[in-house]
Every structure is written in structure tokens, then in C-alpha cells.
Amino acid sequence: MERVFTPLDCLLPAGNLKFCLLILNQPSNKGHFHCLWSKAALRACVDGGANHLYHITEGSQESFLPDYISGDFDSIQPEVKEYYKAKGCELIETMDQDFTDFTKCLQILQKKIEEKSLQIDIIVTLGGLGGRFDQIMASVETLFHATNITPLPVIVIQECSLICLLQPGKHELRVDTGLEGTWCGLIPVGNPCDSVTTTGLKWNLTNQVLKFGTLVSTSNTYDNSGIVTIETDKPLLWTMAIKT
């Protein structure tokens, strides 16, 4: 079964995809933030993500209230927590130490999407690709767990990078929004892929092995077709540049 989607649609003011927004504990690009916030059907902060929301909306925080804030609350600043609590935002403490705050927030989000019967196409996460290296890897790990949490695709965006985990099968990515930067890549992050075939890239693959220590596709780019197809036998991380 082929999945077709436009990764950067969520950043288009006139984009079609309906999405939910999760804000993680990393500084974010103001332009991305405002576009994503205005179009999101549901908005949540993961623990310290609330600090960033509070600061990036300085002067008009009450116009940017999240639907909920979840986490073990070891990162959120006390005054930020009090502010959102006083404004009526739902605060959900998730103490399970076997999963990251991000993973647990996804579980809560999926539940709310079902409870409210929302029509959602994609989950967009802002932050998670910078700072502590272990936390960057934890963001990738959450994408692996996401397949068991939600049927929706989950993308992670920070600064000029986007990542998305492609499940085994065929995928068609539309990369003609005009917001795509030059580079892209295919990263066999958790496991080797024995057979990857692509079209639409400058350096395409044909039944290629992708494996750390053998071949990892980085600094790739596009041909002019505006469409990339990727067929993979194992989970494979797609990454691409966002114009800043």
C-alpha cells in the first residue's frame, strides 16, 4: 500500500492537511511556530516545551494557550506552570519512567483525537532535533514507538530539519511546496535496510542496502520532478531540509 503525503504541507498557510501540534523542549523558529500554531486542530506542550511557548509568545501568552501540557514536569518552570494552570490549561502528569515525555504525550494525544472524533491527517512535533544528543535519539525512538500508538504519520521539525519514519512499503513524498531546502537523506537508524529503491532524488537507490558502516544517504538532493518515491523493506528515517 502506497502512502502519499506532503511533508511540508503543514508549514504552508494554505496547506490542506489537518494536524495536531506537539511542542518539545527546544528553541524554535518563530515563523514555523506561528504558522503551525494557527492551523493546528489540537496543541500540546511536552513538559519544558511550555517554557518555550511562554517565551516565544511573550506579551500575548493568553492568545496562545495549549490544550494540555503533559510530562513529569521536571523541566517546566514553576511560574510557567502556574500561568497555564491559572488560565485553565489541562496539566497531565505522566510519571512512567519507561517512556519519554514525548512518547507519553503522543499517547494522550491519540486518546483525545479519538475522544473528540477529530479528523486528523498528521501529527507535527516542533523541537527534538537539537541540543542534547541523547534526547535527539530519544525523539527518533519515539517515532519507532509511534507506530504502536497512532495510525497517523508523525513528523518532527526543528530549525532547518525535518524527520519522519517510513514504515516498510512504498511511499510517495511531494516535495514541491516551495518550502523545501536543498538537502535530504535516508538514514537506516535502528536497523539495516536490505533493499531500498528511490526515484526523484539526485542520487537514487535501486534495491540498495542502507546500513551504518556501509552506506547512509546524507547530503542528497532532488531532481526537478517535485516527487520522491521511496520503497523500503525495513523502517527507514527520511530527513529533509526546510528553507529558513
Place this chain on the structure above:
Amino acid sequence: MERVFTPLDCLLPAAALRACVDGGANHLYHITEGSQESFLPDYISGDFDSIQPEVKEYYKAKGCELIETMDQDFTDFTKCLQILQKKIEEKSLQIDIIVTLGGLGGRFDQIMASVETLFHATNITPLPVIVIQECSLICLLQPGKHELRVDTGLEGTWCGLIPVGNPCDSVTTTGLKWNLTNQVLKFGTLVSTSNTYDNSGIVTIETDKPLLWTMAIKT
């Protein structure tokens, strides 16, 4: 064979050889503003698509070796490592470790390319290679037993074990707050992040497959 080393030891003494990878020369030039000539690299290598022209001219005029590496199958970082290993051998230098500054921030594909270079490094040099940026360090542990001394005083609180590239079927540790015993580490199953230390000052890690160690540096 057990390997014993102190990851953050390098933040204490001086480097025997210093090189820049392409645009790394831009950062060197700016971070040493006002006294660039006291901080001249032994060589600068890469395909030179990132280095600023005036920076390239400056170091060239000061007599730094500029080595153009056009092979597009390998990253500038990987190729620089190859050159470095050759120079270490040519000069018969006694070296314990290769320290890389940068490579863990910015473009996600380039962060992953840094990790890929660590995989290739095993075929390029017998020396351990570590990568440091801001508050993070990474190092690829080969199959076997490793002892890491983490008592320099420069260690931050967090650490982790990341099965990048392949699952590990059996990992055993000591010295961590959340130790592993013959554990599977695998994306989608278990990845050790936000771990920390007990008070022993030593971490041992035994792994059956290559495993990425990551740790915090105090800032």
C-alpha cells in the same frame, strides 16, 4: 579485549595535531578573532564548498596545508580522518585518541553523517574517535568490553547507549543508575537515554555489536 579510556581527558591537555574539515576553518577563524595566527591548523581538508574564500586565503598565506578531497562517496569528515591517520603514521606520533569538535548540531543529515563516519573510522584508524559539541559527546564502542572513567569532574549528569545502525542482542553495564544485564537494545524496543551514573566514577559496557555511547559535558 577490554579497552579502558577516559572520554573527557582530552578537554584537559593540548593537541598534537590540529586540522579543520572544510567549513570548520570558518569557525576556527572566527573563534580566534584577533589572534588567528596563534591558532594555525596543521592542515585543512575537504571539497572546499563551505570554507569562505577570505578564510581559505588567510590560512593559505600563513602556510597551512590545504588538501582538496573530491571523493563524493565519503564525507569531508571521513576523508579528513584518512589524511590524519596517514600523517600520524608518517610522523610516527604517539597518539591515544582522535577528538572531533562539532558535528552534533544543525542539519540532521549531517549529525547522522558524523555517526556514519564513526562506523567507517574502525577501518581507517586503530585509535578511538570521539565527537564533541556543546554539551554532548559521542563515541562508537566496538563489540567487546569497555571501561570508561567518568571522574574527571567535567562529566554532566546524563548519558546514554544508542543502538544506532543495528540492534544489540546483549548489553551489560555497571556504573550507571539504570544498568543493563544481557539486555537487548533496539530502536522500537529499548534505547537508553537520560541515564546517569552511580557514584563509582567508572562505567563498564559489554556489547555484542557496535553501540554508540553518549554523555554530557558540563558547560
